[in-house]
Amino acid sequence: MSKISKAGRAVGIYGCFTETGEPSEARATAAKVETCPLCMKPLKEKHRLICAHAFCAACLVRSVGRLGRQCPVCQKALIVVGDQPEGKMTVTHLKDCFGIDYGNIMYKIPSGIQTEAHPNPGKPFTGIQTTAWLPYSPEGQEVLKLLQRAFEQKLVFTVAATNGAADRVVFTGIPYTENPLDCLQDGFLQKVKVALRAKGIE
The missing domain is CATH 3.30.40.10 (Zinc/RING finger domain, C3HC4 (zinc finger))
Incomplete structure (x- = not known):
């Protein structure tokens, strides 16, 4: 599986940083x-x-x-x-009128100033406040734990550059839905797990 880091000039796979004779x-x-x-x-x-x-x-x-x-x-x-700005992820267990259990996820990342990890360091970015849903089934709860780990490791969101408007916080490609019925669709949880696995979360 894949995972991630930041390096300078290294010699070989196990090399160390080294000086050269370059000007x-x-x-x-x-x-x-x-x-x-x-x-x-x-x-x-x-x-x-x-x-x-x-x-x-x-x-x-x-x-x-x-x-x-x-x-x-x-x-x-x-x-x-990842380079996800500071924010909060809160989860609520809800049951609809048909007795179906859901996990309701609230994401809130306030607006702020970009860091060196973002497209335009020092410039402002627009935050995000959004809702996502998961079935509160055994598999859904497993995926929820993976999403919580991904959020803690700053992998769920990033700052994307925009044309003209302020840069903004966006999802990093992890599937989500704001419609509770969509999270019940066949294959939805599998797609989320595949996306998380690609980021080293499994």
Whole structure:
């Protein structure tokens, strides 16, 4: 499975940071482009680990297949962290008039200022307040626990750049529904689990 991190210039898969004989100006220019320490190319679909190393998503998936659930640079346990701004996730157990149990999730991330992890550091972003639903079945409760872990690891939301308007908080591709009936559809929970698994949550 995949997981995530932030890295500078490394030597080989297990390399360390190293100085080169390049002029300081060349080093400064190179530092502006983050490269993956596995493929040595600019990061594509960057995944950052809690140990602070970053990799291309595909490179990290291949690494996990070879080395297991550890950072390929420092060998620490793989724990993915995202760039989700600070916010709250609250869950309420509800039953409708037909006796169907639901988990109602309330997400609230207030507006704020972007950090270095976001598209436009120092500029404002518009927050989000939204509702999502899950069936309160055994599988639904399992998915809820996975979503809570993903939220704690800042993987459910991110800040997306917009054209003209203020950048805004959006979902990171994890399926959700604001209609309680939609969460009962066949395959919905499986789609959520697949998306979470791609982020290292399972």
